[in-house]
Amino acid sequence: MLLTCSPDNYASGRMIEKAGGVLEDVRDTVIGPKRRYWVAL
Numbered sequence: 001m002l003l004t005c006s007p008d009n010y011a012s013g014r015m016i017e018k019a020g021g022v023l024e025d026v027r028d029t030v031i032g033p034k035r036r037y038w039v040a041l
Helices: 010-018
Strands: 002-005 022-029 032-038
Touching: 002 010, 010 032
Parallel strands: none
Antiparallel strands: 002 032, 022 032
C-alpha cells in the first residue's frame, strides 16, 4: 500500500515507519511535496 504525508509532518512519518513503511522518495505534486512510503500488507 502506498502512503503519503507532507515532508514537515514528522509525527505521521514516524507512525508510517513504525508500521513498516519504507520511504521511496519525496515528490512534488499539485498540492505540494509529499513523502511516499510503501507498506507491505
